[in-house]
Amino acid sequence: MMHNDDKPWANKQILSPFPEVPVTLEHDNHVLIIGAGISGLASAWFLQQQGFVVTVLEAGNQVGGNLQSVQKHGCQWERGPNSFINNRPAMAQLIEQVGLKPHIVLANKAAHRRYIGKKGAMLALPSNIKEALTTGVLSTFGKLRLLIEPFVGKATSEESIAEHVRRRLGHEMLDWLIDPFISGVFAGDPEKLSVRAAVPKIYALESEYGSMIIGGVAKMKAKSRQKKLEKEQGISSLDGAMMSFAGGLYQLPATLAQKLGPAISLNTQVDNITYSAQFGYQAMSGDQIWQASQVVLAVPAAQVARLIDDLVPTDEALLMQAKACLQAIDYPAVASITMAFNKDQIEHALDGFGCLLPTKEGKQTLGVLFPSSIFSQRCPDDQHLITVFIGGGRGQHAMTLTPQQRTDLVMLELSPYLGIQGQPLWHEESLWPKAIPQYQLGHLPKVALIDEALAQFPGLHLRSNWRDGVAVGDCVENALQLANMMSQKLVKAQTKTETIT
Ligand SMILES: Cc1cc2nc3c(=O)[nH]c(=O)nc-3n(C[C@H](O)[C@H](O)[C@H](O)COP(=O)(O)OP(=O)(O)OC[C@H]3O[C@@H](n4cnc5c(N)ncnc54)[C@H](O)[C@@H]3O)c2cc1C
Incomplete structure (x- = not known):
C-alpha cells in the first residue's frame, strides 16, 4: 500500500471545478462519480437536481454500462437488460424529470405469459389460483404439498433460496418454478444464493405474514384493490408495468448523458483514489487528477477493492477484510x-x-x-x-x-x-465475462462489514448493483436514496457552519 505522500503529483493535471482552491470538506458540494452505468448516471442526475456539482468519470467510450441497445439487420434488440418493471418510485421520477415519458413503450399483453421447459416441451406458468390447480407444471403431490405451507414455521438461521423454498413449498416448486426464475434474474444457483439478500420480497412474506401463500394472496388482493380504485378515479397508472423506450433501454443513459453534458468524461478509467484532509478525494486517471470532497464508487465490486487500495485507513485490518469481501463477490x-x-x-x-x-x-x-x-x-x-x-x-x-x-x-x-x-x-x-453479481449466503454481513470499513473515509459512497438489488429499477432507487441522504448531510453541515460564523 502506498501513502498519499509517496505519489508523484508534480506532473499531473488537477481537474476540479475549483482547481486553485483546496477543497473544504464539510460544505463543498462537488461530487466525483466513478462509473457511468445506470447506478452512476442516476446518482449524478439526482445529486445535480439537489444542487451538487457532479463529475462522472467513465472508463468506456460510451455511457450506460450494461444497458446497450442495438439497431441492426432491420431489427432492434438489447445486449444486456431487455426491459424493466416500473415498481420503484425513483424510476418514474427519473423518467418524468428527463422527459422520457412520451418515449415509453409498454410490453404487449401476451408478454405476461411466461413459459418453462419441462421434459422437452414448453408449459405456460399458472397466472392465477385456478390455473395453478390444473397446471401440468406441478404433479398432484406437488400441488397438495402447497396446502401445508401456511403451517410451516419460520427459519431460525440464514437460508439459501433453495433451502427456503424446499422447506416451505416443497421441492417441485423449487425445481420447476423458483429455480428457473432465479436463472432468469441472476443467472444464478438457488442453492448458493441467500434468500434474504437476493429476493428480499420473497423472504419478507415469511417474516411479515408467516406464510408465502398467505402473504402472496394478501399482496395480490391489495394490488387489485389499488388498481380498481385507480380505475374508478380515472387514473391510468403504469405502476408495475413492464416497459422499455422506443429507442431501447439505452435511451435512458443516452438522455441522462445528454442532460449531464460536459459533467461526463468518457475514456477515463480511474486507476486509484486517495484521500487527504486538505484536498479531499483525488481520483487518478493516467496523468490527470480529479478532486472533490465526496466520491461515489458506482463500479463492480472488484473495481471498488482496486480503487480503494491507496486509501490510508485507521483500521487497516478491517479494510483488508472489506477488500477480501469485495473480491469474493462472484460474477x-x-x-x-x-x-x-x-x-x-x-x-x-x-x-x-x-x-x-x-x-x-x-x-x-x-x-x-x-x-x-x-x-x-x-x-x-x-x-x-x-x-x-x-x-x-x-x-x-x-x-x-x-x-x-x-x-x-x-x-x-x-x-x-x-x-x-x-x-x-x-x-x-x-x-x-462478469455478468451479474451473486448475492450468496453471507452477502448481507459482508456488505455490512464493507460499509463499516469504508465509514473510515468521510464522503466515500458506494452505489452499484452488487448491493441492494440487481434490477435496473433497484439501481435507480438506490441512487435517489443516496442523493437524498447526501443532501440532508450537506444542509446540516452548512447550517452548522452558518451558526458558527
Ligand atoms: C445480460 C444481462 C441481462 C440483464 N437483464 C436485466 C433485465 O432484463 N432487467 C433488469 O432490471 N436488469 C437486468 N440486468 C441487470 C442490470 O442490467 C444491472 O444490474 C445494472 O445495469 C447495473 O448497473 P450499474 O451501473 O450498477 O453497473 P454497470 O452497468 O456494470 O456500470 C458500471 C460502469 O462503471 C464503469 N467502470 C468500471 N470500472 C471503472 C473505473 N475504474 N473507472 C471508471 N469507470 C469504471 C464501467 O465501464 C461501467 O460503465 C441484466 C444484466 C445483464 C448483464
Whole structure:
C-alpha cells in the first residue's frame, strides 16, 4: 500500500471545478462519480437536481454500462437488460424529470405469459389460483404439498433460496418454478444464493405474514384493490408495468448523458483514489487528477477493492477484510445470443415473455426471451427475434466454447422446445465475462462489514448493483436514496457552519 505522500503529483493535471482552491470538506458540494452505468448516471442526475456539482468519470467510450441497445439487420434488440418493471418510485421520477415519458413503450399483453421447459416441451406458468390447480407444471403431490405451507414455521438461521423454498413449498416448486426464475434474474444457483439478500420480497412474506401463500394472496388482493380504485378515479397508472423506450433501454443513459453534458468524461478509467484532509478525494486517471470532497464508487465490486487500495485507513485490518469481501463477490460469465428467424421456421407462436429452462432439464441454456413478442416493431412483421442466455451459475462449461459452438449448442438445446427448423437468418453474441453479481449466503454481513470499513473515509459512497438489488429499477432507487441522504448531510453541515460564523 502506498501513502498519499509517496505519489508523484508534480506532473499531473488537477481537474476540479475549483482547481486553485483546496477543497473544504464539510460544505463543498462537488461530487466525483466513478462509473457511468445506470447506478452512476442516476446518482449524478439526482445529486445535480439537489444542487451538487457532479463529475462522472467513465472508463468506456460510451455511457450506460450494461444497458446497450442495438439497431441492426432491420431489427432492434438489447445486449444486456431487455426491459424493466416500473415498481420503484425513483424510476418514474427519473423518467418524468428527463422527459422520457412520451418515449415509453409498454410490453404487449401476451408478454405476461411466461413459459418453462419441462421434459422437452414448453408449459405456460399458472397466472392465477385456478390455473395453478390444473397446471401440468406441478404433479398432484406437488400441488397438495402447497396446502401445508401456511403451517410451516419460520427459519431460525440464514437460508439459501433453495433451502427456503424446499422447506416451505416443497421441492417441485423449487425445481420447476423458483429455480428457473432465479436463472432468469441472476443467472444464478438457488442453492448458493441467500434468500434474504437476493429476493428480499420473497423472504419478507415469511417474516411479515408467516406464510408465502398467505402473504402472496394478501399482496395480490391489495394490488387489485389499488388498481380498481385507480380505475374508478380515472387514473391510468403504469405502476408495475413492464416497459422499455422506443429507442431501447439505452435511451435512458443516452438522455441522462445528454442532460449531464460536459459533467461526463468518457475514456477515463480511474486507476486509484486517495484521500487527504486538505484536498479531499483525488481520483487518478493516467496523468490527470480529479478532486472533490465526496466520491461515489458506482463500479463492480472488484473495481471498488482496486480503487480503494491507496486509501490510508485507521483500521487497516478491517479494510483488508472489506477488500477480501469485495473480491469474493462472484460474477459468473453469461453470453446473450440474439437470433432472427422467419416466422414459418418456428412452430411455437412465441406468444409470451420467454421460456426458462429449469436445472432439472439438464441444459447449459438458461432460457430464451421473445423480444419481438414482448415489444412491437422490434423486427420485420414476418420474423421472430429471440435472445438466448447461456452460462451463469450452472452453464460455465458453455463459456469454454467458441461463440459459434455456443450458438450451435443453443440451437440444439432449444429446438425441441420451440420447434425450430433450419438456421437463423442472422445471429449475434454479446459476451458478459462478469455478468451479474451473486448475492450468496453471507452477502448481507459482508456488505455490512464493507460499509463499516469504508465509514473510515468521510464522503466515500458506494452505489452499484452488487448491493441492494440487481434490477435496473433497484439501481435507480438506490441512487435517489443516496442523493437524498447526501443532501440532508450537506444542509446540516452548512447550517452548522452558518451558526458558527
Ligand atoms: C445480460 C444481462 C441481462 C440483464 N437483464 C436485466 C433485465 O432484463 N432487467 C433488469 O432490471 N436488469 C437486468 N440486468 C441487470 C442490470 O442490467 C444491472 O444490474 C445494472 O445495469 C447495473 O448497473 P450499474 O451501473 O450498477 O453497473 P454497470 O452497468 O456494470 O456500470 C458500471 C460502469 O462503471 C464503469 N467502470 C468500471 N470500472 C471503472 C473505473 N475504474 N473507472 C471508471 N469507470 C469504471 C464501467 O465501464 C461501467 O460503465 C441484466 C444484466 C445483464 C448483464
